Amino acid sequence: MKSVAKIALKSLAFAMVVGAWSAPVLAADPPKDPTVKKSDAGICHDASSSSYGNTKKFTPFNSLDECVKSGGKLPAGKTLPVVEVVKKSESGICHDKSSASYEQTKKFTEFKSVDECLKSGGKLPKK
Numbered sequence: 001m002k003s004v005a006k007i008a009l010k011s012l013a014f015a016m017v018v019g020a021w022s023a024p025v026l027a028a029d030p031p032k033d034p035t036v037k038k039s040d041a042g043i044c045h046d047a048s049s050s051s052y053g054n055t056k057k058f059t060p061f062n063s064l065d066e067c068v069k070s071g072g073k074l075p076a077g078k079t080l081p082v083v084e085v086v087k088k089s090e091s092g093i094c095h096d097k098s099s100a101s102y103e104q105t106k107k108f109t110e111f112k113s114v115d116e117c118l119k120s121g122g123k124l125p126k127k
Contacts, residue, residue, distance in 0.1 A: 034060030036067045044072040051075065086111040094122040101125060 037045045037058035044067035045052040061067040064080055074080065087095045087108035094117035095102045111117040118124070 034058075034062070036061040036064055038067045038070065038072045042072050043075055044068055045075065049075055049078070083112070086114050086117045088117045088120065088122045092122050093125050094118060095125060099125050 033047075033052075035046065037052060037055045038061060039045065039051070039055050040057045043051070044061070044064055045055050045058075046064055059070075061070065061072075064074070065083075068074065068080065084097060087102065087105045088111060089095065089101075089105050090107050093101075094111070094114050095105050095108075096114050099105075109120075111120065111122075114124075
């Protein structure tokens with residue numbers, strides 16, 4: 001009888017240890033909402049959308065652009081912000097929209113800013 005009690009006690013102890021490991025962990029901070037939510041209907045909502053807070057079933061994205069590229073649509077009346085492209089020509093010159101050679105530069109590496117282009121080894125055009 002004593003061996004049955006020992007086995008039961010060991011089983012109970014094991015169950016308690018395993019249960020403690022598998023218990024849900026409470027996070028100190030609740031998870032943050034993503035920057036953009038793509039609803040089940042395929043509409044991309046950022047924080048400025050009136051439906052953002054109401055959208056509960058969604059796929060998270062880091063940007064509207066990323067969401068739209070995945071096949072999502074923007075809410076009615078919303079457009080993507082225009083992103084200025086800086087072109088680094090094959091000769092290493094960084095052209096922004098104000099550059100006289102911007103439109104003629106066809107073979108280039110794209111950058112989000114002149115600063116990024118310069119940091120990559122590019123040069124400003126001669127005035």
